[in-house]
Amino acid sequence: MTDHVLVPMDESPLSAEALEHALEKHDDADFTVIHVLDFVDAGYGAPMESTLPGYWEEWYESATEEAEALFDDAQDVADEYDVTLDTEAVVGQPGRSVVEYADEHDVDQIVMGSHGRTGLSRLILGSVAENVVRRAHCPVTIVR
16 A cells, blocks of 8 residues: 655646546555756756846745645645645755655655656756656656
């Protein structure tokens, strides 16, 4: 029996599908949705003003607001299954942060989309899903 399911989410359609899959397959579990605020990924597309004081604080506030909107959308989906989600935004590298969260919070299963990044950033930074599959202590379901 799976007691605690972790669903890493970004803005990709596959992460939304992963949440639906998790809710359908693990109806007796507790669910946590995590969103990783990735400074490294944000830095690749940062404008010139990112060197000015205060830029990264503003970025963090904006990213946190976006995470809250993502969590609200996820809860709307979970409401259809009569489930209340725990949510958490963390700062770090996505693959590493997901694995560390799972280790620290007694997660029994991770359910995630196969990819969220596109284009050059996916090639440069590698696959988050692959990183999680290789390092996680628990079973990982990849939805594609």
